[in-house]
Amino acid sequence: MTSEKFCTKCGSELSMGDSFCTKCGNPVSPDLPEEKNTMKRQQRSPFWYLLPIFLGVLGGVAAYLILKNNDYQKAKRSLFLGIILTLIPVFIVISFEVVYGTQNPFYVIASGSMIPVLEVYDIVVIQGHVPFEEIEVDDIIVFNHPSGHDRVIVHRVASIIDDNPKTIRTKGDANPASIPGTDFPITQDEYIGKVSYVIPQAGYVTQLLKPPMNYLLYLIPLAIIFGILGFKHQKYKKSG
Template identity: 65%
Template sequence: MLNKKLMSKGILKDILIVAIGVLVIWIGLQVVFGTQNPFYVVASGSMIPVLEVYDVLIVQGHVPFDDIKVGDIIVFNRPSGHDRVIVHRVASVIDDEPKTIRTKGDANPASIPGTDFPITKEEYIGKVAYVIPQVGYVTQLLKPPINYVIIVIVIGIMVVKQMTKKKNEKELSLQDPFKKNDSNVESTANIPELDKLEKDKAYSNHDNDSSTKAEKQESEKDQK
């Protein structure tokens, strides 16, 4: 029961670390690019061939709306209803006070009222700074039910990781702490110096015994 609790705590800890890491990175990107969402995926072919469907756009929100000029590609909320995000090229400035612009998709025959104009600072999100081709295909993998499968796999990996960790710790705790030391101790029979000392001692004892025996025999002869 204790192991299960420890394993659950380990999994929650890993998930928390990942979540905090993602959050910190996301907040950092928002600060750097000056917009709540610096990444957008092209969803239509209105800007082909410059922008293809599934291209990922990195938007720079720090570029002021007043600095936007004809020819810039910008991201903005649809003027009519603010219900869609559009990425089109600036076609003209139709008013200066306040600044109002008209856009058009490169692949579209003309600007669309309510979509391409009138665009003011209120609709403006940012200027397209970078384009990452076709990376938007990854977003298709994050749609249900595939995203749930990915989440389950990630959690499964965390569970296996914690189980393996606990198993290794248990095996180490059951291991004889003296076994390793004993295996490193060399037997005296394998030490040449000790073998020589033992042999010398045996020879010495043998010589002493022989001398004692000879003296005893000489003494017996004298007594006779």
């Protein structure tokens, strides 16, 4: 079908399919098909989906804003992943409170005061549901330092000093004697829980979570991700 009904030169009427005017011979320009947009939409790197893994809900929001115009479904999944990964620690803390009776049932042994029973970097798992009134001599307990509650101590119960209110004295197995102000007096206020399990030497992992190693664990993967994204962006600009 032509784009003209009349010849642009002489004004004669044209028939469908004419390639030139039958009166004056003027060429007839055919209708050009609508140009299709062959430009491909910019492909977003799958590395954007790692943002929620490292940054939780903030990374999920960032990935959502970046991906929503390219792939809305993937953008929603990224946001959902970020929310889920942020809620998981909250769920774990609540679960610990229910199962162990304390928000933090794991403690890393930091000194040699309980050698050979507990070595440095062993992890003890405590049970906070065990009432202080049921604690007996030879139990290993976790408690706050009596003077100021500024640090946590793991020692063995050496004796019951008083029953009303219950007050106990502890002692480190490797120490020659109980230390006043540290091992006693221990009351309900200082008590955290009773040691139930020991995970040998698992505390070495916690060294990776201390500065500056914890920063490197986050910064190195993020630097790799953004480096790859930057490379892909430059490659896309050159190909465009």
